[in-house]
Amino acid sequence: MAEFDLIIKGGTVATASDTFVADIGVKDGKISALASTLTGGFKEINAKGKYVLPGGIESHAHIAQESATGAMTSDDYYTGSVSAAFGGNTTIIPFAAQHRGHSVRDVLSTYDDRAAPKSVLDYSYHLIISDPTDVVLNDELPEAFERGITSFKVFMTYDKMIVQDEQLLDILVKAREHGALTMVHAENNAMIKWMVNRLVDQGHTQAKYHAVSHPAAAEVEAINRGIALAGFVDAPLLFVHVSTDGGANAVAKARLAGKKIFGETCPQYLTLTANDLDRADPEGTKYCCSPPLRDVATQEALWRHLQAGTFHLWSSDHSPYRYDKSGKLMNGDNPPFNAVANGMPGIEMRAPLLFSEGVNKGRISINQFVALTSTNAAKLFGLHPKKGTICIGADADMAIWDPELTKVPGDNSMHDNMNYNPFAGMSVKGWPTMTISRGEVIVDGEELKAEAGRGQFLKRSPFDSTGYTSRLVPELVPATNFGAKIL
Ligand code: URP
Ligand code: ZN
Ligand code: ZN
Numbered sequence: 001m002a003e004f005d006l007i008i009k010g011g012t013v014a015t016a017s018d019t020f021v022a023d024i025g026v027k028d029g030k031i032s033a034l035a036s037t038l039t040g041g042f043k044e045i046n047a048k049g050k051y052v053l054p055g056g057i058e059s060h061a062h063i064a065q066e067s068a069t070g071a072m073t074s075d076d077y078y079t080g081s082v083s084a085a086f087g088g089n090t091t092i093i094p095f096a097a098q099h100r101g102h103s104v105r106d107v108l109s110t111y112d113d114r115a116a117p118k119s120v121l122d123y124s125y126h127l128i129i130s131d132p133t134d135v136v137l138n139d140e141l142p143e144a145f146e147r148g149i150t151s152f153k154v155f156m157t158y159d160k161m162i163v164q165d166e167q168l169l170d171i172l173v174k175a176r177e178h179g180a181l182t183m184v185h186a187e188n189n190a191m192i193k194w195m196v197n198r199l200v201d202q203g204h205t206q207a208k209y210h211a212v213s214h215p216a217a218a219e220v221e222a223i224n225r226g227i228a229l230a231g232f233v234d235a236p237l238l239f240v241h242v243s244t245d246g247g248a249n250a251v252a253k254a255r256l257a258g259k260k261i262f263g264e265t266c267p268q269y270l271t272l273t274a275n276d277l278d279r280a281d282p283e284g285t286k287y288c289c290s291p292p293l294r295d296v297a298t299q300e301a302l303w304r305h306l307q308a309g310t311f312h313l314w315s316s317d318h319s320p321y322r323y324d325k326s327g328k329l330m331n332g333d334n335p336p337f338n339a340v341a342n343g344m345p346g347i348e349m350r351a352p353l354l355f356s357e358g359v360n361k362g363r364i365s366i367n368q369f370v371a372l373t374s375t376n377a378a379k380l381f382g383l384h385p386k387k388g389t390i391c392i393g394a395d396a397d398m399a400i401w402d403p404e405l406t407k408v409p410g411d412n413s414m415h416d417n418m419n420y421n422p423f424a425g426m427s428v429k430g431w432p433t434m435t436i437s438r439g440e441v442i443v444d445g446e447e448l449k450a451e452a453g454r455g456q457f458l459k460r461s462p463f464d465s466t467g468y469t470s471r472l473v474p475e476l477v478p479a480t481n482f483g484a485k486i487l
Pocket of ligand 1: 062185288289291319342343344
């Protein structure tokens with residue numbers, strides 16, 4: 001009998017810390033050996049001249065998710081996970097969204113029904129909380145944590161999703177108690193509404209005004225407020241899709257001060273600008289996302305933050321609304337910018353865009369690439385070292401990358417259920433050519449080899465706060481607040 005089910009031979013293996021040439025032996029879905037030469041594989045794959053990297057972990061995607069305004073994202077767990085697999089990912093963590101009045105228990109059971117029969121990749125969810133009632137906080141969230149759902153997202157904007165500061169404090173404290181990580185969409189709701197009203201009153205309704213209506217200052221204010229609130233109750237907080245230099249600076253400053261503050265950014269903010277919204281109506285709607293696309297100076301600043309380590313995550317924020325009546329044009333053939341579903345697709349191009357613009361252009365190392373697309377997500381979301389690295393005992397989740405392969409994707413060249421691609425026409429150098437999940441080749445070149453439903457639900461560990469000192473303000477400590485028990 002063969003000693004290994006699979007040997008990947010002679011590839012350049014890169015983790016978040018090291019780069020080395022090795023053979024990788026896989027047995028029973030796990031990495032069981034790393035050596036300069038291995039023999040005895042039932043199957044062997046020649047990876048000479050290629051990179052062998054940990055499978056990507058896409059931790060920000062909206063799949064089979066209803067928005068608060070009723071639009072449904074176009075990818076289900078089959079097309080979404082297949083597209084992710086072709087982009088070199090082996091794990092996805094989309095959102096399970098609680099809308100107002102809904103029970104978290106029901107929401108999770110709905111998403112279980114959506115994901116289990118369809119996902120080709122291992123998966124978990126972050127819970128979106130829009131209605132933190134006593135039952136949600138005291139019964140349903142603890143149940144979700146018990147199931148290994150150890151992160152959730154809240155919104156500081158959108159009238160139908162927003163949580164007020166007091167509610168955010170309740171959620172942060174609950175998360176702290178259970179060891180969960182709160183993620184936040186940080187934009188100041190009032191500033192946006194104030195801008196939208198003025199723009200619309202003046203007849204400025206074309207898509208390009210979407211960018212104007214979400215000023216950078218709105219993100220910067222909300223990020224600073226989020227840092228203050230999280231610091232006040234000593235809870236970790238992750239700012240998703242950071243799109244401004246000011247917001248990134250606030251994250252960097254908080255980290256320097258030892259706070260449990262984390263940041264994520266996305267390919268669209270480093271490769272597209274607000275000028276992409278300025279197209280003949282209604283094409284600009286394809287580029288409406290929140291926070292919006294910014295400018296070239298911001299792109300340069302965000303690259304510096306990526307290089308300096310401000311950001312832990314590079315995520316797609318895959319929000320697939322088709323360019324038709326089911327998505328972008330659901331409110332008419334030429335909708336005003338404030339009636340357009342927010343978001344754009346990108347789950348398959350997320351990692352190739354960073355490889356091309358980051359690694360191949362010499363902006364970041366291959367190890368930073370691995371950290372940003374895989375390892376850091378595994379660590380932040382309780383999956384490490386089962387996922388996110390190449391080491392003995394880890395799940396054999398890997399992608400083989402050809403660093404020289406160059407493609408110019410078109411509007412329909414992805415495997416998602418979309419009819420446009422915001423990155424179409426860009427020359428992208430460096431693509432995965434094979435994706436391996438738990439030792440099974442699931443994508444080989446252009447061929448999908450995975451069955452719907454093979455993906456497994458991942459029970460995640462609590463957030464690991466090792467290395468972050470707990471600092472409670474005196475007003476929250478009985479010894480210094482005259483004995484009041486606040487937490
Ligand atoms: O425009 C976006 N990003 N839509 C998706 C929802 C969100 O805020 O992440
Ligand atoms: Zn968001
Ligand atoms: Zn999102």
